[in-house]
Amino acid sequence: MSTISVREFSYNPSAVFARVEKGEAVQVTRHGNVIAILLPGSGASERYAPLVARGQIRLKAATVSDLARLPWLELPEDADPLGALLAEREEDPR
Template identity: 40%
Template sequence: MSDDMSDSITITVRDLQRNAAAVLKRLEHGETIIVTRHGKTVARILPPDPAEEAINQAAAEGLIDLAELARARTAQQTARVHRAPASPRGDVASEALQSLRELEGDR
C-alpha cells in the first residue's frame, strides 16, 4: 500500500484481496482507497459519509420520514420534515429500506 494524499491511499487489486481487513479499518478512519490494476485506477472506495449515516440511523429509528425528506427541495422544507408515521407492525427498518428503494427509483 502506498500513500497518495493524507486522506487517500493507492493499493493494487491483489493488495486489496490480501489485506481486506486492513483496508476496511483505514476506511473506518476516513481514508479513501484507490484501487489499481496494472497501474490504472479501477475503483475508488470511499468511507461512509457521516451525514448520510446519521440520516439512515434517524430513519431506522423512525425519527424522520425519508419519503418526506426526498420531497424537500429547500433548507426550510427540510427543517419541517416530520417523524416517520408509526408502523402498526413496528417494522421501521423495513419501511426505511422501502423508502430508500423508492428514492433510488426516483433518480
Template identity: 50%
Template sequence: MTAVTVREFSYNPSAIFARVEKGETIEVTKHGDVVAVLVPPPRKQSRFDELVAQGAIRPAERNLTTRDLDQYTRINVPDDVDPLAILLEMREHER
C-alpha cells in the first residue's frame, strides 16, 4: 500500500486516481495521519458468476470436453417439431 500526502494528492489527483484504477490501494495522509484510503472498486462479476451466486445455475463439477458429449443420450427430433418446445415440456414435468 502506498501513501501520499494531501498536498501531493491535490497537485495531481488524476495521476493518483489512475494508479487506483490500475488496482493500487493508496492512503492519503495529513500530518502523518491517514485521512482517506483510495481503493479500486470491486471487480464486476461476470453474468455467469452472478447466476451462480443467485443459485439460478450450478457450475459443472468437472471440466467437460467434446468427448464427454458421447455420454449423453441422443434424441432424434423430427423436422416438424420444435426442440425448444420439447425441452420446456420436459422441464415442466420435472417440477
C-alpha cells in the first residue's frame, strides 16, 4: 500500500484514482496521520472495504494480491466478524 499526503493528493486526484482503479490501495495522510484509505471498488479489496471504513480492521503494508489470499467468510449484516474468524480458527487450527 502506498502513502501520499493530502497535499500530493490535491495536486492530481485523478492520477491517484487511476492508480486505485488499477488495483493499488493508497493511504492519504495529514501531518503523518492516516485520514483515508482508498481501495479498489472491485476485486479482493472490495470484501474488506466496509470493515476498513468502520474501523474494524486496519490495513498496513498490504497489497491487493495479499488481500486475495485472505479467507472469505459469508456473514450476515449483523454478525461479529472477529467472532466468526475465531470460530473458524478453532475448527481449522493450522
